[in-house]
Amino acid sequence: MTTDVRSPVSADDRQHDNPNHDRRWLVLCIVALAQLMVVLDSTIVSIALPQAQQGLGIGDADRHWAVTAYALAFGALLLLGGRIADFWGRKRSFLVGAAGFAVASALGGIAQNGSQLFAARAGQGVFAALLAPAALAILTTTFVAKKERATAFAVYGAISGGGAAVGLLLGGLLTEYLDWRWCLLVNVPIAAFAFAAAAPIVAETRAHGDTAYDLPGTVLVALGLGALVYGCTEAEKFGWASAQALGFIAGGLAALAAFVFVERRATNPLLPLYIPWNTNRAPALLGSVAMGAVLIGGTLYLTFYLQIVLGMSPFVSGAAALPLTVAITLAAGIATQLSVRVGPKLPMAVGPLVAAVGLLLLTRIEVDSSYATRVLPALIVLGLGLGLLIAPMQNMALVGVRDQDAGAASALVNATMQVGGALGTALFTTIYVAAKSGYAGSHPGAHPFATEVSGYIDVFTWAAVLLALISPIVVLLVRADKDSLPAEGAVGLH
Template sequence: MSTDTRDVAGRGTAASTASDNPNHDRRWLVLCIVALAQLTVVLDGTIVSIALPQAQADLGISDSDRQWVVTAYALAFGALLLLGGRVADYWGRKRSFMVGMAGFAVASAIGGLAQNAMELFAARALQGVFAALLAPAALAILTTTFVGEKERAKAFAVFGAISGGGAAIGLLLGGFLTEYVDWRWCLLVNIPVAIFAIAVTLPIVKETKAHGDTSYDIPGTVLIALGLGSLVYGFTQAEKHGWASTQTVGFIGAGLVALALFVLVEKRSANPLLPLTVPWHRDRGTAFIGSMLVGSALLGGTLYLTFYLQIVLGFSPVEAGFGSLPMAAFIVMAAGVSANLSTRIGPKPLMVVGPVVAAFGLLLLTRIGVDTSYWTHVFPGLATFGFGLGLLMVPMQNLALIGVRDHDAGAASALVNATVQIGGALGTALFTTIYVSARTAFTSSHAAPTPPAGIPAEALAEAKMPSPEQLATLPAPVQEFVAAMKDYFFSAEVSGYSHAFAWAAALIVVICPLVIVLVRAKKGDLPAEGAVGMH
């Protein structure tokens, strides 16, 4: 039986000492295990993005449906993250950690062996379900293991570094696995990692639990999941049927109704999934809205960068992985600058400047074309976007914990991560609709190249997707036609990508007026320990 005297958030009470912490003696080994789990969850958000073009071709996934590879994971993860934190605290953090890791591995195996699009989508959703149990369990183990302020600061520094660097590692690892092994290993690689993590957790980590009221808010969980799922599906229907269609309006409306009912249930619940006092605060509420908009731009808007690099510019998966790295590098760089400045000037100036810089970076990406250079058109936009996000994210995460009671600190930290994932799911669905609509508008307003006269139908059929060797054997008029068709196709793709980047910029800049009007926090109001890094 655990003797842990901590609350749900894992923060120590006055009675907490190293002697009543069962994991204290092995705390640095515990940190290594938790860091490994965090790395698995974080990199899985980006490792699949690099593999997506090949997975799409292999499984015959349509352009409008491929976003579900990202959306299914982010939606399940974000919608269930708060419940996962409650389960971990009440059921047992070690037990939840091991079950989450095992389930994540099983879901990864299903996805790695998927034979069609629906199997892959379902596997990604299942990954999100178990990630929602695994991630808060890992964080709870960390916060209940490190008691001293200095040691906890070091532990969170490692945890934050993993959160920031995991996305970059996912880009590189995804590129290498896709190019030199198979895209399926971007999912299957989780299996040996999970086996190792479970094997070392079993003898090393001791069980801890929170005490007190351990009831679960099942109605709230169902309503938030149905509401968010209906919203996301409604956005995807807009691409197929239009924004004014019965399907689109119906699903979006049903989602909004479910979310409204969720708020009513939380008000009356004795042990709510989300204590409404957490987001119902002008500073914290702004931070949560901001994190949702960041997730939308980060996970939704930049998904199309992968397609542009591989499909239009012809980058290999490894090259695409390296080509995406500047964003992560500049996020880390700017986060260090932001952490120092926020203690001097407060969070508000950085939260106004950051979105403007990030939006400018996304607007730079709208200049891409079929034949533009990576270094002149992609790199400047990525670097600027990443730097702006880095300036914004540190004060925004700290703002989310201002004035939160110890009992609700876990919910506040989880809500930051949940809103990022939810924003990513909604953004991916929205930007997919924008991308498809822009591409369709381009093909409607631009005539396709006319096939050359007198060329056999067999030659034109072969010319649709010729290899370089095949192309060299075709008549010159056919070669010219193929080149014109490729330029036409790529121009339509670029039009879609550019519109997605522009809308992502518009969404993230919305943070600025919200911060100007609502945020009142000063530099002395920021939490002393800092915030937990985003997943």
């Protein structure tokens, strides 16, 4: 999501110029509700996916699209969504985003096959890319006094961090006691309530000045990312050296290269290129990609292991994954204090290595492993490592960014996490299928669950490698110290 964090607001802010000031706490409640819906929608579907796969007859190689379609559409269109919200109107964008999200959720809830489910999830991502930046832009323009803004952003940040945990538990409850379809249908009343509350309460605001949209840049980045993801899925079917896989991957890279060319010459670029081309922000953005891949893509296979192999119910498996969220939250607080005292480099360098150790601990799983001795310790270590990375990574997104580009910079770190999730899910699916095939070929007659576990172990191994590569990049490139961090807090993540 786009976090429209602006420069520090002076004490003489003109609150009478803010049309939402008198109703600002009601506005906060509405924005918080929309934020919760967007955040929980990734984990809530992950918990329901084993049942959805069985109910709709989706193959193992294709089931990842239920996660990938949402993350890819969300991440690819997030920057444009922020621009639309600012130029077209934040309230209008919020209402359209909420209505569209509800419709897409309803279509997903009544899907009759995998293709319909995947299309609905992509639709959710499209409207989330409009809803999420509009919600935060409303929050940012509504709370202008420093102390009240700090309170509002604390609420917003708590929901961003806790939404994943809510999604795990709610998804487990709905799947176990109702039906997996309710993991999508539950969004309809939530979005409808947010729409009905916002319409009479929230006043319209919009940005002024140059309101031209960078449509060529939007098309190129969406095509490029989509081709990369699809190329990874084709590699599973035809091999990495196949014309299908290489063609789509090469096409995706070409589109992204064209995006850079267009952005260099655009008068109102979707993404000012000085933002990613920075020795401090580049490692943070790469860390965001890796963390998205692990959180959205890698832990999807943890859900499969808990439910398919260990036989946990959806609700119990959701509860079993909660220690990961708790550990992330605790470590993020520690990392924030470390960043203030010694700078962001230390926690950013150590965090990925700790998280990689947690993933390597997960490679010890077996068909009959104990959750308490094999899974739980790994989740705690993984969460601590990710938490050490996430807090300084968010703050680094704004180091050295011009005030007028703060929204684009904070949107970028969120977009890279979603794109990392989409690419990671597709890549890990290819690794999982290849590992299963290799194990079945070398172990004829092996128990099906043993074949499944072999695939999960390879996914966790490569996820650990991906995260570990971030640390030397941080050590080599990051130069920011504690005095470089922005004064107005961190970026909110989805």
